[in-house]
Each structure stands twice: as structure tokens, then as C-alpha cells.
Amino acid sequence: MMNKNNIELILKGIEEGDQIGGPYELAKIFSKSLELNNEFNEEDLRARYLTWWKSDAFDTGPTFAMVFQKVSQGISIEDASIQVHKELNGMTAGCGPAHRIAPLAGFKDIPTNQLMVFLIY
DSSP states (O other), rough: BBHHHHHHHHHHHHHHSSSSHHHHHHHHHHHHHHHHHOOOOOHHHHHHHHHHHHTOSSSSSSSHHHHHHHHHHTTOHHHHHHHHHHHHHTTTOOOOHHHHHHHHHTTTTSSSSTTTTHHHH
């Protein structure tokens, strides 16, 4: 269950500190997916990220952009991720996990021992 007041405060804080908008959008997309599914749903989140990418994504970072460019061309997320990792010689680390940490803080139904999966997704 997501505490609406907490997540609104969390998103407001991200929005106020975000100078370009991408981190806020990523956190908002993830929050919406958690809220509507009442759990982490990888397929739903991937579809939401892809919809954003195809419409008006910005400030995604190079790894996200390269992966979702390939996904939008029909390559699976797994294959796209592997290809991009190779193309960038393993230099694919970024701040994506930070965009997911804050929304997770407002979602109380995920056991602590399952949080690591969100950091690597």
C-alpha cells in the first residue's frame, strides 16, 4: 500500500531539487506503476518507461536513452541492455537506482529483503 501523503511529499522534494526534470519524471512514473499495481510490476514499469521514451522523454541519461532506443526498435530489454553495456565498454552505471529509492520509501508492501532487486533493475 502506498501512503499518498508520503509519496506526494517525496515527489515534491524530488521535483524541487531536480534542475532539468528527468529524475522527477522517472520517480513519478515508478510511483504511478507501484500505486496502480499495488506491487512492483516489471512489465508495467517497462511499458511506462517506453511510452515516456516514445513521447517526450528528456534528461534520461545516455544508458537509458541507448537502451530504450533499441527497445523502441523491437529489441528485448534484456538484449538491448547487453548490447548497450558492450557498446559502452561496461561504463553503464548511472543514477537510475536513486530515482527508484524515493518512491519505494512511500510503498510499504515490499519486504526489506526484496529491495535489492529494485536497485539493479
